[in-house]
Amino acid sequence: MNIEPLGYLKRFLEKQMDGLTGHIGEAGYPFDCVEWGAPDDSPATTNDQWWRYEQVAYWLDGYTRAAILLKDEEKIANASRIIYNVIHHPRGTYLGPEVIADPEPLNFRWPHVVFFRACIALYDYNGDRRIPEAIRQHYLGDSADYAVRRNVMNVEIMLRVYEITKDEALLRLAVESYDRYNDTCTDDACDRVALSPKKPYVHGVTYNEYGKLGAILYRATGEERYLRASERAFAKAVKMFMLPGGCLCSNEYLLSDHYYNSTETCNVSDFTWALSYLLQITKKTKYADLIERCVFNAGMGAITEDFRALQYFSCANQVIADHQSNHNIFSKGKAWMRFAPNPGTECCPGNVNRFMPNYVMNMWGEEAEGIYCYLYGSGRFSSVRGGKSILIEEETNYPATDVVRFSIQTETTFDFYYRVPLFMSRARVTVNGESMEKAPKNGYHCLRIEGNTEVEIVFEAETVAHRKKGRVYFTHGALTYSLCMKGERQTELPEGKRFPNYNMYPDRPWQYAILKGEATYHPSEQFEEYRLGDPLPYLTVHARRIKNYDLDRVKRFYFQGDVKFGRKHYVDEPHIFTPKLLSNDQLQLSDHVESIRLYPYGAGKLRMTVFNEVDE
Numbered sequence: 169m170n171i172e173p174l175g176y177l178k179r180f181l182e183k184q185m186d187g188l189t190g191h192i193g194e195a196g197y198p199f200d201c202v203e204w205g206a207p208d209d210s211p212a213t214t215n216d217q218w219w220r221y222e223q224v225a226y227w228l229d230g231y232t233r234a235a236i237l238l239k240d241e242e243k244i245a246n247a248s249r250i251i252y253n254v255i256h257h258p259r260g261t262y263l264g265p266e267v268i269a270d271p272e273p274l275n276f277r278w279p280h281v282v283f284f285r286a287c288i289a290l291y292d293y294n295g296d297r298r299i300p301e302a303i304r305q306h307y308l309g310d311s312a313d314y315a316v317r318r319n320v321m322n323v324e325i326m327l328r329v330y331e332i333t334k335d336e337a338l339l340r341l342a343v344e345s346y347d348r349y350n351d352t353c354t355d356d357a358c359d360r361v362a363l364s365p366k367k368p369y370v371h372g373v374t375y376n377e378y379g380k381l382g383a384i385l386y387r388a389t390g391e392e393r394y395l396r397a398s399e400r401a402f403a404k405a406v407k408m409f410m411l412p413g414g415c416l417c418s419n420e421y422l423l424s425d426h427y428y429n430s431t432e433t434c435n436v437s438d439f440t441w442a443l444s445y446l447l448q449i450t451k452k453t454k455y456a457d458l459i460e461r462c463v464f465n466a467g468m469g470a471i472t473e474d475f476r477a478l479q480y481f482s483c484a485n486q487v488i489a490d491h492q493s494n495h496n497i498f499s500k501g502k503a504w505m506r507f508a509p510n511p512g513t514e515c516c517p518g519n520v521n522r523f524m525p526n527y528v529m530n531m532w533g534e535e536a537e538g539i540y541c542y543l544y545g546s547g548r549f550s551s552v553r554g555g556k557s558i559l560i561e562e563e564t565n566y567p568a569t570d571v572v573r574f575s576i577q578t579e580t581t582f583d584f585y586y587r588v589p590l591f592m593s594r595a596r597v598t599v600n601g602e603s604m605e606k607a608p609k610n611g612y613h614c615l616r617i618e619g620n621t622e623v624e625i626v627f628e629a630e631t632v633a634h635r636k637k638g639r640v641y642f643t644h645g646a647l648t649y650s651l652c653m654k655g656e657r658q659t660e661l662p663e664g665k666r667f668p669n670y671n672m673y674p675d676r677p678w679q680y681a682i683l684k685g686e687a688t689y690h691p692s693e694q695f696e697e698y699r700l701g702d703p704l705p706y707l708t709v710h711a712r713r714i715k716n717y718d719l720d721r722v723k724r725f726y727f728q729g730d731v732k733f734g735r736k737h738y739v740d741e742p743h744i745f746t747p748k749l750l751s752n753d754q755l756q757l758s759d760h761v762e763s764i765r766l767y768p769y770g771a772g773k774l775r776m777t778v779f780n781e782v783d784e
Contacts, residue, residue: 169532169534169549169550169551170548170549170550170551171237171528171529171531171532171547171548171549172237172239172547172548172549172550173237173238173528173545173546173547174546174547174548174561174562174563175545175546175547175563175564175565176545176546176565176568176695176696176697177524177527177528177545177546177547178238178546178547179696179697180475180524180697181234181237181238181524181525181528182238183474183475184230184234184475184521184524184525185234185235185238185240185243186474186475187474187475187476187667188475188476188477188478188509188517188520188521188667189227189230189231189234189475189521190231190243191666191667192227192231192517192518192521194476194509194665194666194667195509195510195514195517195518196509196510196662196665197514198220198223198224198514199223199224199227199514199517199518202220202221202224203224203250204221204224204225204228204250204251204253204254204264204265204283205249205250205251205252205253205254205257206253206265217267217268218268218273218275218276218278218279219275219279219514219515220514221264221265221268221279221283222278222279222282222515222518223514223515223517223518223519224518225279225282225283225285225286225518226282226437226515226518226519226521226522227517227518227521228247228250228251228283228286229282229283229285229286229289229521229522230437230518230519230520230521230522230523230525230526231243231247231286231521232244232247232251232286232289232290233286233289233522233525233526233529234521234524234525235247236289236290236293237525237528237529244293247286247290248290248294251286251287251290251299254283254287255287255298255299255302256298256302258302258305258306260309261305261306261308261309261310262306262309262310263280263302263303263306264279264280264283271310271311271312271313274316274317274318274319275317275318275319276312276319277310277312277314277318277319277322278317278318278319278321278322280306280322280325281318281321281322281324281325281377284303284325285325287299287303288300288325288328288329289529291332297332300329300332300333301333303325303329304329304333304335304338307322307325307326307329307338307341308335308337308338308341314326314341314345314349315344315345315346315348315349315352316349316352318374318377319345320345320346320349320378320381321377321378321381322345323342323345323346323381323384323385324380324381324384326338326339326341326342326345327339327342327384327385327387327388328384330342330388331388339388339389342385342388343385343389346381346382346385346394355370355374356368356369356370356375357370357371357374357375357378357379358378359382359397362379362382362397362398362400362401362404363396363397363400367404367408368404368405368408368422369421369422370421370422371418371420371421371422372416372417372418372419372420372421372422372432372434372435372438373418373420373432373434373435373438373515375401375405375416375422376416376435376438376439376441376442377438377442378401379398379401379402379405379442380398380441380442380443380445380446381394381398382394382395382396382397382398382401383395383398383399383445383446383449383450384445384449386398386449387449395449395450398446399446399450402442402443402446402455405422406458408422408424408425409422409423409424409425410425411425411427411429411430411431411466411484412427412465412484412634412641412648412769412777412778413431413462413465413466413469413482413483413484413648413769413777414458414460414461414462414463414464414465414466414648415431415435415436415439415462415465415466415467416431416435416439417429417430417431418430418431418432418434418435419431419432419481419496419498420432420498421498427484427485427639427641427749427777427778428483428485428495428748429483429496430481430482430483430496430505431466431470431481431482431483432480432481432516433467433470433471433478433479433480433481433482433516433519433520434515434516434519434520436462436463436466436467436470436520436523437519437520437522437523437526438519439458439462440458440459440462440463440467440523440526440527441522441526443455443458443459443462444459444526444530447459447530447542448530448533448542451540451610451611451612452611453587453588453589453590453610453611453612454590454611456542456543456587456589457589457590457591457646459527459530459543460543460544460567460589460646461646461648463523463524463527464567464646464647464698464768464770465646465647465648465768465769465770466482466769467523467524467770468698468768468769468770468771469482469769469770469772469773469775470482470520471507471520472507472670472773473697473698473699476509476667476668477507477508477509477511477667477668477669477670478507478508478509478511478516478517478520479504479505479506479507479511479516480504480505480511480512480513480516481494481496481504481505482505483495483505483746484641484648484650484769484775484777484778485746485749485775485776485777485778486505486746486774486775487653487674487678487719487746487774487775487776488672488673488674488719488744488745488746488774489505489506489507489655489670489671489672489773489774490503490506490658490670490671490672490673490744491503491506491660491669491671492743492744493505493506493743493744493745493746495720495745495746497727497728498727498728499512499727499728500725500726500727500728500739501725501727501739501743502727506669506670506671506672507669507670507672507773508668508669508670509665509667509669527543527545528545528547530542530543531543531544531545531547531549532549534551537583538582538583538584538585538614539551539558539560539582539583539584539585540585540586540587540612541560541562541574541584541585541586541587542587543587544562544564544566544567544572544587545562545564545566546562546563546564546565547561547562548560548561548562549562553580553582554580556578556579556580557577557578557579557580558576558577558578558579558580558582559576559577559578560574560575560576560577560584561574561575561576562574563575565692565695566627566646567645567646567647568647568692568695568698568704568705568768569691569692569693569695569705570592570626570627570628570629570645570691571624571625571626571627572586572624572625572627573622573623573624573625574586574621574622574623574624574625575622576617576620576621576622576623577620578617578619578620578621581616581617581618582617583614583615583616583617584614584615584616584617584623585612585613585614586612586613586615586623586625587611587612588608588611588612588613588627589627589645589646590611591629591632591643591645591646592627592628592629592645593628593629593630594627594628595608595613595625595626595627595628596625596626596628597613597623597624597625598623598624598625599615599621599622599623600621600622601622627645629644629645630644631643631644631686631687631688631689631707632644633686633687635781638751638752638780638781639749639778639779639780639781640682640778640779640780640781641777641778641779642687642707642709642766644689644705644707647705647768647769647770648768648769648777649687649706649707649766649767649768649769649777650766650767650768650769650772650775650776650777651678651680651764651765651766651767651772651775651776651777651779652700652766652767652768652769652771652772652774652775653674653675653676653678653700653772653773653774653775654675654700654701654772654773654774655672655673655674655675655773655774656672656673656674656675657670657671657672658670658671658672658673659671672773672774673774674719674774675774677713678774678776679713679714679715679717679718680711680712680713680714680762680764680776680779681711681712681714681752681755681757681779681780681781681782682709682710682711682779682780682781682782683709683710683711683712683761683781683782683783683784684781684782684783684784685709685710685784687707687708687709687766688707688708688709689705689706689707690705690706690707690708691705692704692705692706698768698770698771699771700767700771700772704767704768704771705767705768706765706766706767706768707765707766708763708764708765708766709763709764709766710761710762710763710764710784711761711762711763711764711779712757712758712759712760712761712762712782713757713758713760713762714750714755714756714757714758714780715756715757715758716750716754716755716756717747717750717755718747719744719745719746719747720744720745720746720747720748721742721743721744722742722743722744722745723740723741723742723743724738724739724740725738725739725743726738726739727739749778749779749780750780752780752781752782755780755782757782761784
């Protein structure tokens with residue numbers, strides 16, 4: 169099958185390539201010098217540790233997939249050069265840099281997981297069997313222990329290569345590594361904790377990366393116990409750690425669902441990547457709903473409009489984003505909430521390149537029973553079934569609008585399954601101009617396609633007020649809505665760089681309490697981008713200004729250098745943070761009632777999403 173983005177999705181990927189994805193050197197070290205497949209005597213490999221290769225591999229995965237989706241031959245060739253420099257030059261059977269070839273250090277095999285994802289993406293594109301064959305030999309000839317720490321994540325790649333090569337030795341290695349990891353694991357990223365009532369306390373990226381492995385093992389073995397663990401892990405995480413932006417709290421650990429907590433941008437990619445496996449394996453539409461919410465809220469809200477800067481930590485309520493505005497306890501007062509090509513750590517500048525290419529590549533699926541549209545967005549899907557061609561063109565500005573149109577050209581008969589999101593109250597369907605009453609079954613409508621067909625779906629969503637302890641935020645369909653600000657933006661341009669760092673400050677009033685009552689939804693028929701000033705859908709609500717609520721100006725505070733072990737470091741210097749909400753009994757409200765507009769979360773780089781809610 170072949171997937172091609174169109175409309176907004178294509179424009180977004182083009183913007184990625186014009187931004188950090190195509191110019192990753194702007195993020196600095198290690199992206200400007202470390203490269204997989206560099207010659208042994210290159211300074212790029214000297215004295216480097218595993219994490220440098222992890223970060224660069226994140227970028228390469230996103231870059232490779234974006235280049236393939238855009239059909240950019242020059243960039244495909246560049247990605248291929250890096251990948252084949254490794255594939256064609258093994259050290260025995262080992263693939264990768266010599267400086268992480270030692271099998272003993274505990275995380276030295278984790279970067280290979282990320283790098284091999286890019287390799288598999290290239291294989292899916294060009295069909296070169298030398299790629300999976302080299303990876304097969306790498307695993308079967310390796311002496312590393314794949315049952316310790318993040319090394320166990322290699323189970324994902326072992327099983328993907330097993331699906332291609334059918335080598336049972338790979339399956340045995342994957343099963344043995346996973347089971348032995350669970351026998352010895354001492355932290356909360358394991359099946360024992362997933363299946364228990366315990367609230368997990370673990371690094372967010374690690375939790376997401378591990379959680380999907382059981383589902384992939386289930387696909388390979390048919391053993392239900394593996395799938396149970398994966399599904400339970402994510403059900404628990406969503407219940408305990410989901411934030412208004414649609415991603416899990418992860419700063420850096422899973423802490424709570426408190427609105428003031430942040431999402432580490434790495435987890436936009438890692439959470440949705442994990443969910444895409446569960447979606448394709450189980451077909452359960454709840455996973456697609458979660459992917460869309462995460463990508464179009466948390467993902468879009470953590471990057472600048474030109475994809476040249478991102479946040480490390482991103483929050484539902486953030487009205488200041490500068491060089492010392494991180495309000496999370498973990499490294500409080502540092503630059504981790506500013507927008508910059510490298511906002512403080514190197515993982516997110518690499519990983520941010522993955523979330524949209526992965527979204528597009530997982531929009532469609534093909535099974536024996538038919539073709540599935542899992543996720544929505546403009547594009548083309550093409551396939552050949554029984555030697556006969558199928559082309560489906562999708563036109564939509566979803567989720568900014570609720571209308572989806574499919575134009576199907578086919579030489580054969582097939583069943584077409586398209587998802588009905590759980591957050592839609594109903595879907596009106598027209599097939600070749602005639603209305604059709606359809607009731608979803610297991611979350612999908614199924615149409616029997618027997619010739620060229622035009623399908624139009626009009627989803628109807630309700631605006632939902634999410635209330636908790638006197639606070640409220642609003643969603644409509646897949647989108648969360650916020651009081652959005654472009655912000656007053658001051659730029660700092662590091663020497664030798666073209667992409668600036670930003671200091672962003674409020675450029676409009678944001679201190680409001682929402683009056684109890686219904687929000688009114690205003691659709692957009694001319695959506696182009698998630699950018700303030702463009703035609704966007706919005707909500708109107710009634711509110712009163714809070715007179716005694718402003719930026720949190722502090723001098724002495726502490727941050728924890730390591731949340732897990734509680735090492736505290738005190739700081740004595742002026743900082744300004746986004747304030748926590750006051751309790752309702754503390755509020756001093758103006759008498760004047762205003763109608764304010766809330767725009768999609770992803771359009772506001774500064775925003776208030778969660779508000780006090782008060783009686784009129």
